[in-house]
Amino acid sequence: MPLAVYPGCSLTGSSREYMESVEQILKTFEIPYTFVEDWNCCGATAAHNLNRKVAEALPARIIALAEKQGADEILVPCAACYNRLKSSQKKMDEDKVLKGQLSEMVGMPLDNGIKILNVLEVIEQSIVPKLNEKIQAPLNFKAACYYGCLLVRPGNVLNFDREEDPQSMDRIVEILGATPVKWSFKTECCGAGFTVSRTDIVSRLSGDILIDAVEHGAQALIVACPMCHANLDMRRKDIEKATGRKFDIPVIYLTQAIGMALGIDHQKLGLNRHFVPVSI
C-alpha cells in the first residue's frame, strides 16, 4: 500500500520548503505516496492544553482518514504533528474505551494499526539502502544535527534511539558526505511555541544552540522540525540582537541536505525560501 503523507499546517505554510524537499526525495527514490485527503489540524500545543478529548480526537481523525485510504504507513514530517499522532496512537492502544469513543467522535472506524513514521524513519528504512549510489554532490561541510525536543521526547512514546544523544540523523548526514560534529545541544529547547508570544525567550534559547553549534565547528545546522527551523532561521536577527553575535550558519532541513547531495536544484528544494542564505 502506498505511503500516506500528512503535511500539517506548517508544511503548507511557513515551512513549505520542508514539504517541497520531502516530495523531491520521495520522487527521486520512487517511493509512491498520497496525501491524507481532507486532513485536519493535529491539535499541536493548543488542543492538549485546553481539551484532552479534542486533543486525542484530532490526531485520531487523521489516523482514521489514512487508514480509510488503505495506507499501512503514514509519514508525518512535522515533529509536532508526529509527536501528537504517536501519543494519541499510544493512548488508544492502552485504552480501548477511549478508542471507541474517539471512533464515534470522528465518525469513522479506527483500527489504529497504522505505522506512524517521522522523516528520519522513512529515510533510514527506504532511502539509506539506496542512498550511496545516488549521491552526486557529497556535502563537504561540518554539520550539527539538531533534533530538538518533539522528535525524541517523551522516550516511552517515541522510542528514539538515544533520547539524550540521538544518532540517526548524524548517521544519515555522514552518508551524505558531511561531518557530523559532536556537540551538546542536540535536544535542547529552541523556544518552540514561544516564537510568537515571547521572542525574548526564543532568542536566548535558540542563541545558545547556535553558539554551541558554531563553537563546535559546525558550518550548518541540520533540522527535521519546522518549529526549530523557524526559530533558528527566521528569528536570526532577534538572536543576533540578544546575543550580540553575528551568525551566518544556515539552517537546513535534513531532506534539503539529502536533495543537495543528490544534486537536486536548490530552488526545487526550497532553499531560496530561507532567511539565512544557504551558500555552502
Place this chain on the structure above:
Amino acid sequence: MSRIGVFICHCGENISATVDCERVAREASLMEGVLYSIDYKYMCSDPGQNLIKEAIKEHNLNGVVVAACSPRMHEPTFRNACAEAGLNPYMCEIANLREHVSWVHEKGDATTQKAIDLVRMLVEKVKNNKPLLPITVPVTRRALVLGGGIGGIQASLDIANAGHQVILVERDPSIGGHMSQLSETFPTLDCSQCILTPRMVEVARHPNITLITYAELESLEGFIGNFKAKIRKKAKSIDEKLCTGCGLCTTKCPNKKIPSEFNEGLGTRTAIYIPFPQAVPNKPVIDKTQCTYYTKGKCRLCEKTCPAQAIRLDQEDEILEFDVGAVVLATGFNVKGTDFFPEYGYGNYQDVITGLQFERLASASGPTLGEIRRPSDGKIPEKIVFVACAGSRDPAKGIEYCSKICCMYIAKHAMLYKHKVHQGNAYVFYMDIRAGGKMYEEFVRRAIEEDDVKYIRGRVSRIYERNGKLIVKGADTLMGGKPIEIDADMVVLATAGVASPKAEELAQKVHVSYDQHNFYAEAHPKLKPVETNTAGIFLAGSCQAPKDIPETVAMASGAASKVIGLFSNSELKRDPSIAVVNRMPPPTYTTCVGCGLCVTACPYQAIQLEDIKDRKGNVVKRAAYVNPGLCQGCGTCVAFCRSKSIDIEGYTSQQIVAEISALLNDE
C-alpha cells in the same frame, strides 16, 4: 484406640465470661474417643500444667486438646508439658477459645456452641495426629564466605573467632573491597585504609581462616549443614609459597598503561601487578588478558627478574573442594559508570567522574596522592559540582530505589574538597538529603554551615562542555524552579549503587532469590534480614541492597552470629512439620508418579526427584524426595500434587478433612 484428654481453660474470666466452660467440658466428655475432660481457671499456670501431666499419666492419654488462648501464644507451653509427661508433643492440639471465641462474641448459647465445635474439631484432628520426632541434620562446622570486602572480612573474623573454620573466597587479587578504595569515611572523617587494613591483615593471619583470593565459586551443592563447594582458583601465574612480594617484577613489566581497577581507571598498572600497596595477600598476579607473554607469546621479563624464581607462566586454574555447613554471601555492590548518563555526556567528558573515582582522587594513596586534580589536565578545580541521585530514585533510568550512601558521601566529598582547596566553590544538587544515622545529620549540617558547601535543591538536566568548562544546567526548586547554570571545572556524579556484575549468576548457582535489580532477597524484610530463603545461606552487606560501612558490618556480624548459632551443635534440630512423600511396600513403593510439579512449586528447592530401587538395586521408580534439611513446611507442593502423594506433617489432608467434618456435623 483414642484416649484423648480435653482441658478447658477459663483464662481467669477471659473465656468463662462468655463461654460456659463447664458445659464445654461436659459436652467434650461425650465426644467419641475422649476419655477425660476438665475445666480449670488457669491452664497455663503451674498447677494447670500439672493437671494435664497428671491426667496423661493417670489415664494413659494418647492425645490432648487444650482449649485455651491462641496456639500462637501457648502451643509450645502445652506441648512441652505433654512431653514432660511422656506424651509426644505433636499429639497435643490447641483450640482457640479466647481470641477466636470469647473475645469476639457476646455471651450466649451460640458462643458456647462455637467453643464446643472448635473442641470437637481438634479432637477429631488429634485422632489423626501421629507422633513426630524433630528432624536432625548433621552440621559441618565450616563456613564459606564469598566476598572479601568489609562485610566478608567482618563475617569471617566473627565466625573464626568463635572457633570455627572459615573459607574466605575473594574474586580480586586482594581482599578489601570497595572500602579499601575509599579516602576518608563519614561521619568521622577517619581514614578508611587505617581502620580497614588491620582487619585485612588479621584475616590473613587468622589460624581459622583459609583465604583464597583471585577465585570464584564454581558450584555449590547440598543443603544446610552439608554443602559441597567447588572453588575455581584462577591461575595467578606465580608460586605463592616462593614469592616474597618484593614487587621487583612489577617495576620491570613493560606493559605499564593498563587502567587500574583499584584507581577506577584514573591511574595505571602493569600486567603483573599488586592492586594496591596494602593488598592482602601482598603478592602479584599476572593479568592474562593484558600480559604480552599470554597475548603475543613473548616477553617473560618478570620471570627473568624474579629473584625468588616464583613466576609460573604455565600455571593453570585449580578447582578446590570444601565441605561447608553454611555460606555467607558478601559479594558487595558496584556503582554505575558515567557512561550511563546520556544527559551528562555519556561518559565522554573526562572531568565528569563518579563518586568512587573522587574517592581515589581524595585518597592519599590515589593517583594524585590525595590532591584534588581533575583528570583531563591535572588542574585543581576551582568550581566543583556534585550531583546527587544520579540514576537513583529515577524510574526513567530503571532504578527506583535510593542508593542510600550518596547523601552522606557527597557531604564528605564536598568537605574534603573544601578542606584541600580552601578558595574553591563546591555545589551540591540534591533531591532530598537523607542523613538518617548517628551523627549523620550533624555531619551534613557541618558541610553546609562550616565548610560553606552550597546545597541547591533541584536536579541537573544536562551537562555539556563549553570553552573547557563543564556547564551544569539545573534548577533551584526552592527558588521557584529558577534555572541555574554553573560553569564548573569538575563534576562528580553520585551514580546509583547497583548489584555486583555477576550477582545474578552467583544467585542462580547457590539458589537464593534476588530482586529485579539483582540484589539478593532476604528471607523476611523485617524479621529475617540476614537469612535467605535457602536454609544455611546468609547475607552480609550491600549484596542485599546498598548500605554503608556501619550497616554492612552490623549485618555481617548478624550473619556470622546466625552461622555460629547453627554451628553450636553438631546436629541441627528442626520442626518436623514438613512435607513427606508417601512410601509403601512393593510393588507400589509410592503413589508418586514423579511428574515433578512439586519440584517446580517448592520455593526452597527442597524437593528433588530420586530413584527408588528394589532390593537388588534396580531402579523401579522415579519419585519426589523432600530434603528435610531444606523444607520449611509451607505445603505449596501438597496443593500441587495431582496424585495426593505428598503431605505436610501436622496439616495432612486427613487431619484437615477430619476437622472440616467435625465442624459441620455437630449433631
Place this chain on the structure above:
Amino acid sequence: MDFEPKIVAFVCNWCTYAGADLTGTSRIKYPVNVRIVRFPCTGRIDFMLLLKAFDEGADGIIVSGCHPNDCHYTSGNFHARRRWMIFRNLIDFVGIDIRRVAFSWVSAAEGAKWAEVVTDTVGKIKELGPYSEYHQISKSFDGGAK
C-alpha cells in the same frame, strides 16, 4: 428461627490467623457463624477442600492469607491466588455458587479487617440463604456411595 449460616474459614497461620487473633485482642466483635481452620499457608489449600466443606454442610467459605508479597513462604499466596482464579471459573462452570466463597487478604495487623470480612460474608450468605441445593445433592450421593 432466623437462618444462621455455617461458614468455614481457611486461613494461613502467619497472617490471617494472627490477624484474627488481633481481632480478639482488640475485642472487636463479629458474628459467631464462622469457624476457622488453620493452614500453614494459603499455598497449602487444595481447593477440593472447599468442595468438601460444602459437602459437609457449609453455607459459605472464606479463604484468606497474607497480602501479595507478604507471604511467610515468599510465594504461597501467589499460588493460591492463581489457583483460585482457575478454580473459580471451573466451579462456576459446573454450577457451584461462587458468591459463597470469599477470597481475601488479611494481614496480622488487620484485626479490624478480619471482623469486616467475616461480617460482610455472613451478611451476604444470610441473604443467599442456606446452600440447600448442594447439601441435598451431596446427601443423595452419600446415600449411594456409603
